[in-house]
Amino acid sequence: MRSVWYRTSTEARDDAEAGRSISMPTQSATPPLQQVLRRLALALLVLAVTTLVVYVDRAGYHDSADESVDFLDSAYYATVTLSTTGYGDITPVSDSARLTNILVVTPLRVLFLIILVGTTLEVLTERTRQQVRIHRWRARTRDHVVVIGYGTKGRHAVQTLVGQGIAKDRIVVVDAQHKVADLAGEDGLVSVTGDATRSETLLKAEVQNAARVIVAPQRDDTAALVALTARQLNRRATIVAAVREDENAPLLKQSGADTVITSSSSAGRLLGVSMVSPSVARTLEDLMTLGSGLDLIERPVLDDEVGRAPRDSADLVVAVVRGGQLLDYSDARLTDMRAGDHVIVVSRAVPTPAL
The missing domain is CATH 3.40.50.720 (NAD(P)-binding Rossmann-like Domain)
Known part of the structure; x- marks a missing residue:
């Protein structure tokens, strides 16, 4: 949360500048068509919920056309209300209907608008998320x-x-x-x-x-x-x-x-x-x-190898690094392996993870 709320103006400016050249590892993303279909499904769900809310309390609404509100009228009212068109031909008149509009329909209207502008919000959110990832990476690396x-x-x-x-x-x-x-x-x-x-x-x-x-x-x-x-x-x-x-x-x-x-x-x-x-x-x-097949690697001397000759190691010892000095296998000083030494050995390879 600190990356979002507690960045200084200098850090935010540096992260924005770094974001133009720093690329974080690629993450799996939802296909565009799937994103559109998901937003469409959410919008239809909000529309259906609003229609149901209005239809349940239809007695509290007045239709200037025929004085009654049926299911089609409820869907119509939900559509023009959520889209903020508001023709005014169907209006809430009872206290319960008006209270429902305040507590339920208005939040649904806001949610519907958020879904409609979801693409823009997603771009802004992705940009913010990218800057936060960069800020966290720079702080921890x-x-x-x-x-x-x-x-x-x-x-x-x-x-x-x-x-x-x-x-x-x-x-x-x-x-x-x-x-x-x-x-x-x-x-x-x-x-x-x-x-x-x-x-x-x-x-x-x-x-x-x-x-x-x-x-x-x-x-x-x-x-x-x-x-x-x-x-x-x-x-x-x-x-x-x-x-x-x-x-x-x-x-x-x-x-x-x-x-x-x-x-x-x-x-x-x-x-x-x-x-x-x-x-x-x-x-x-x-x-x-x-x-x-075979790997040439450097590793620390194992506990059970301390005091033993290099040839007694399970791996083929080619050289020993001691005190920053490289001693090859033929060096006369290399009679045994000591704690703190590093050995360069030929060992059986382990599978390498693919990039």
Whole structure:
């Protein structure tokens, strides 16, 4: 209720501005024809109730035409009254009829008018509901993941995040194209439409409160500007960026990216491995495709693994992260696993939920 009654004028203005570029996840909507038929049924129901009320108390009404009020006259009076036409040829004359008009017919008239203008009211209600949803989302969103660019790289990154157990409501997509942002909404994600190199766009995605930022635009120069802007807005977030060329990777790291993935060289190495050993290439592809067979994941050391050698783990331990340092399986210091360690293991894949 606070989102409706206690928003300040500044918050309301910010929410209205954000509503032009922020798209909340798509919700199921009633088909237009079904909405029209529902409103028509409600209007006919109100008309029938009013007709019945007038007919029951017909002795309290006067008809200037024939001095009597039958069922047709009751329906006629209900129609002209609910539509506020009011010809005056049939009028309530008794105290009970007038009291009924005050307490029953007038509220039914208001209800009938609300149904008639239901489309306009629905538009206003939907707009208000959208602003309330945006306000609540902006107020509650903390330590989320911002994915900049929802192309092939961005979509696969989101799919991997969801497969790793991150809820969709903790992921925000930023893209400059409305169609792409709408696609993210259809996938159940909050999306922001705008230029990610501009601070105002990233602020709408609450990047200043994000825990992780994935930078995956189409161009390397755009990626550098986005990483620089994101780092200026958030000093603590982990920023991972993708570039096409190796020579641009140092520029991304200088711009604030913690990790830089070079797509072209990675693809080239995979092509070379595929030529020499197709089986190795298939295994690598299997490891990189979450949920397909084998997964390469990082997890905390389990209680029953503390003090044991890595090879004694139920999963195949490839490396151990200890105190921020990466120790591979061949490191002489890696004699046992300790509390607080994180292990990088190859494990059997679990099904990945579809977007």
